Amino acid sequence: MSTEHPVNPEHPVQVDTGFPGGNAVIERVEADRIVLRPDLRDTIGDWFYWCICVRGAQGRDLTVQVRRDGGPGIGVRGPAVSTDGGHHWTWLGADSVSGDEFSLTVPEHTTELRLSFGMSYTADHLERFLAANAAHGALERGLLTHSEQGRPVDLLRLGNLRGAPPRRVLLTGRHHACEMMASHVLEGLLAHVLGGDDVEARWLAEHVELVVVPFVDVDGVARGDQGKNRAPHDHARDYGPEGGLYPETRAIRQLLVNTGRFDAVLDLHCPNVAGPTNQRAYFVGSEGAENWEAVQRLAAALEEETATGPLEYRRADDLPFGTAWNGPANYLSRDGLETPLTSLDAFCADHGDIGTHAVLEFPYADAHGAEVNTATARAFGAALARALAQHLAGNGAGQG
Structure with missing residues (x-):
């Protein structure tokens, strides 16, 4: 630096x-x-x-x-x-x-x-959020592991923390260190679970334990790294059978395998600045048809929740597997060897007792002409929380 x-x-x-x-x-x-x-x-x-x-x-x-x-x-x-x-x-x-x-x-x-380039979100922002909610009885801060450079990797738990909750969700952010706008979305989601007064927020608080890794590449966030395409491969491609290069991804693997069922795993990202997929929010399609159908049910709820909000999500913007860059070549190493690599989404398809698993890309600055900023990103996160509640409850957040 x-x-x-x-x-x-x-x-x-x-x-x-x-x-x-x-x-x-x-x-x-x-x-x-x-x-x-x-x-x-x-x-x-x-x-x-x-x-x-x-x-x-x-x-x-x-x-x-x-x-x-x-x-x-x-x-x-x-x-x-x-x-x-x-x-x-x-x-x-x-x-x-x-x-x-x-x-x-x-x-x-x-x-x-x-x-x-974007609206920074670092450990200072997370600390302010945690301090503002320190007295909340439904929020706990723990340790996932320590990074290569010795930094603590936070593991947050919120929602239903009493014994065995009916449902459990894993949320991850910053597999790529530079993708800061996704962190503003994540904070908005967490804030809504802790302080929202609608039926969905109350349902999540009562029925769901949310397990959250805010910064997967915590060293990269602190150093200001790109994180994307880190040599020999980045954190988002570190879930293969060889065991993983990074302590954070190894610990997430163990969390998924050892904790018991996760009803949903949602990995938040931001897209490449160039190209037609930048100025919109969209789900990245998984290879398995059954899981993609489940993701589309979550997507339908999100589309409805954002229809009247500051940022609109449209299912038509999603990128099914085999479309544009979302194909097998995207999951090969970029070191000239073209070694197959495994994402968290692909790991979820093959390991553990895991329900719906999805990757959501959130734009840096613009979504269909509407301004993306810290406030609108947080509002999008709240809408995502409501959609997640509806998806998990099956027939509406007031049931189940």
Whole structure:
């Protein structure tokens, strides 16, 4: 992780990546112009995540160029901007972007500005959420394992924690460290289970134990890694019969095998910034027809729940197995050997007593023209909680 970069002494703008989630290779800082590219570190190929801190630029007009070989390095709503150390974010807007550059005027009294591809969600955000709900009797914080670098990997439990619950669900996020918008969705789902006042939230609290791994690649989240296509393969492809490279995925495997039945397993992701599947939420189809039928029942409930919300999900956007990139080639290693790899979804199909298992992709900035941000992502998470309740209850959340 780089920290501070030299600048022209006549223009003392400082650019820093030495904070949780920071990522960039700073190529040049020239007066009021910053040139950077995403730091790929151990990524195979190319990816798009970057996040920087700028100091000493208050009141100035900045231009930032994001150089990337494999596609855009700026999203469809421009970069995300934070003036309070990454706690709150807004989009700068598409009008700020020209090609691979964006421009902004730094507010006069803003001594520290964070700029990013997306709206960061790191351990600080999770800690604030847990602190705000620390007194809640239906939330417990435990330890799944420790990461390669010794960080604790959180295992949250909420809902029905009394003995053997009628139903159990596993939720996972950040198999790919850079996919931060999925964490805002997950937080919205958890908040709704803990504090929602509708029939679905009450049903979940009474009937379901939710087991949650918020950060699977906890080291990558802290370091600001891409995480996607990490060499020799990333966390999301680490569920094969060879046993797993990473402590987190090994522990999740054991959790699924040893805990007893999981009625649903839901793995949250964000899509590639490029291509037609970016600006929508969608389920990624599994190879097994029976499970895909079950996922489509969950999808029908989610479509109904989001129809009147800020972000709309449409079943027509789903990607059945064998469609577009969702085919066998997507589950081969990218190290030139084309070794078959196993996802969590595929592991669930073959191991343990597991019901519906699904991968949900959630966009970074835009869903069918509606703005994706921290508030709308949380609202989507609440809708997902209600849909999950309806799916698990079978005939409605008021029954079962």
